[in-house]
Amino acid sequence: MTLRAPRAARRLPRLSTALLAGVVTAGAAGLACGPAPAASGRSDAGSTSSADAAASPEAAMADVAPERLTARVVAVYPHDPKAYTQGLVWHGGELLESTGQYGSSTLRRVRPATGEVLQSVSLPADLFGEGLALIGEGEAGRLVQLTWQNGRAFVWALDTFELVDEHHYDGEGWGLCHDGKQLVMSDGSATLRFRDPRTFSVAREVDVTYLGRPVGALNELECVDGKVYANVWQTAEIVRIDPRTGAVDGVVDARALVAEVDSAAVDVLNGIAWVPERRRFLLTGKLWPLLFEVTFEAR
Numbered sequence: 001m002t003l004r005a006p007r008a009a010r011r012l013p014r015l016s017t018a019l020l021a022g023v024v025t026a027g028a029a030g031l032a033c034g035p036a037p038a039a040s041g042r043s044d045a046g047s048t049s050s051a052d053a054a055a056s057p058e059a060a061m062a063d064v065a066p067e068r069l070t071a072r073v074v075a076v077y078p079h080d081p082k083a084y085t086q087g088l089v090w091h092g093g094e095l096l097e098s099t100g101q102y103g104s105s106t107l108r109r110v111r112p113a114t115g116e117v118l119q120s121v122s123l124p125a126d127l128f129g130e131g132l133a134l135i136g137e138g139e140a141g142r143l144v145q146l147t148w149q150n151g152r153a154f155v156w157a158l159d160t161f162e163l164v165d166e167h168h169y170d171g172e173g174w175g176l177c178h179d180g181k182q183l184v185m186s187d188g189s190a191t192l193r194f195r196d197p198r199t200f201s202v203a204r205e206v207d208v209t210y211l212g213r214p215v216g217a218l219n220e221l222e223c224v225d226g227k228v229y230a231n232v233w234q235t236a237e238i239v240r241i242d243p244r245t246g247a248v249d250g251v252v253d254a255r256a257l258v259a260e261v262d263s264a265a266v267d268v269l270n271g272i273a274w275v276p277e278r279r280r281f282l283l284t285g286k287l288w289p290l291l292f293e294v295t296f297e298a299r
């Protein structure tokens with residue numbers, strides 16, 4: 001997403017007060033992921049039994065309280081404070097990043113340890129960069145970069161950043177990840193669409209729900225081990241989604257990261273990249289001066 005949030009919103013309230021606002025009823029919001037006593041949090045976590053799941057996976061997922069997780073910081077690195085991060089991907093020790101804003105949207109290759117931009121290509125000033133996903137690797141590797149309201153997805157060669165193809169789509173483009181077979185795309189609503197990576201055609205779609213209620217404002221995505229992680233715009237939380245059912249089965253509290261940046265100078269938490277070599281995530285935000293290496297741990 002694009003427009004700078006008003007100052008009050010940029011305090012990144014929790015899921016219970018921001019994520020569900022206008023999406024579910026006020027009463028339902030109270031059921032969500034607001035602060036809970038530690039004992040309650042522990043009892044909620046990991047309560048899915050394999051027997052229940054086997055009997056009726058969709059029903060089980062809809063009824064089970066999502067696991068409560070927290071982002072524990074392992075390391076902190078510099079990040080370009082002018083990068084309006086919209087898409088983040090790790091590959092081979094490098095970070096690939098899509099940035100937004102009209103006139104300053106880019107695709108860039110970054111050295112994670114220093115934040116140094118190693119390679120960059122700028123989008124035309126009338127285009128607004130959004131989500132980014134990697135398909136393949138080496139010479140055959142392709143980066144797919146969305147645009148917000150332009151309906152254009154650019155396909156770049158991973159190694160050279162040469163533009164090799166372009167797709168067109170209806171609606172807005174927000175987040176994108178590749179699960180190994182399909183591209184998963186968000187558009188700011190509660191709907192995820194699964195697209196053919198070659199043709200960009202929609203194979204199916206699913207509505208994301210938290211305890212049966214829709215979760216809107218899904219933003220940057222990361223596909224990891226059969227799950228889809230999503231930033232939720234204007235919150236300090238990341239939801240873990242079962243892509244088969246759309247059910248949120250985990251909520252990651254990233255407020256510790258938000259506390260480390262000057263909220264008056266930066267925009268929202270956004271950007272998730274999985275580092276398979278270390279089984280950790282890299283997280284940052286729009287215009288954030290820092291990139292965090294974290295693990296997601298049960299609270």
Ligand SMILES: [Ca+2]
Pocket residue numbers: 087088089132176177220221222223271272273
């Ligand atoms: Ca990502």
